[in-house]
Structures are given as structure tokens and as C-alpha cells.
Amino acid sequence: QVQLVESGGGLVQPGGSLRLSCAASGSIFSFYDMAWYRQVSGNQRELVAYITSGGSPTYTDSVKGRFTVSRDNVKRTVDLQMSSLKPEDTAVYYCNVGTTWGRGTQVTVSS
DSSP states (O other): OOEEEEEOOEEEOTTOOEEEEEEEESSOGGGSOEEEEEEOTTSOOEEEEEEOTTOOEEEOGGGTTTEEEEEETTTTEEEEEEOSOOGGGOEEEEEEETTEEOOOEEEEEOO
């Protein structure tokens, strides 16, 4: 069974950058497609970025050109590099594989 732990959230000004990391343990990491979701309180969880086991990324339209998802199958991590951040990117960001979720990390974009 996979366990996921996110890190790297925080407070950043509009236009700034943050890098989120998701550390996975407990299973054969390289076999799995991975995803980052985000959720604003009261709203549904939204898919932000997805990366296949082979490293092919997909992004939701609102983050294309600003966010980059990557994975390191040796370190068993999936990272989300976020640039040109906007206030509407404020949310709790979750790492996901299949039906397994991390606890999330808060990202707040505010001046």
C-alpha cells in the first residue's frame, strides 16, 4: 500500500513561486501514474497536474505554462513547480495515486 506525504506549501506573493513535493512509500512507485489536486474549502477537489509512470505530464488549462510536474522514481517523489502564482491558486494541494491521498499542504497566494 502506498503512503503519500506532501511538503513545500506556504505563503507567497502574487507572481512568486513555490515547489511542492510528494514523497511516496510502501509500494513500487515507478509503476504508478501520479497526480496533484487542489481544493478550496467548500469546493470540489480539482485535478491540477497528472504524470504517467513514464513521465508524460498533463495540466489543467488554468495552470498550463505556469506549473510543471515531475517525478523521480529513484527518490520516489513527485514535485509540482509552481510559478507566476495567482491569488486564485490558493488552495490545499493534495498528492494522489489511485484511491490514496496525502494529507495536503496549504498554498496561499496573497500580498
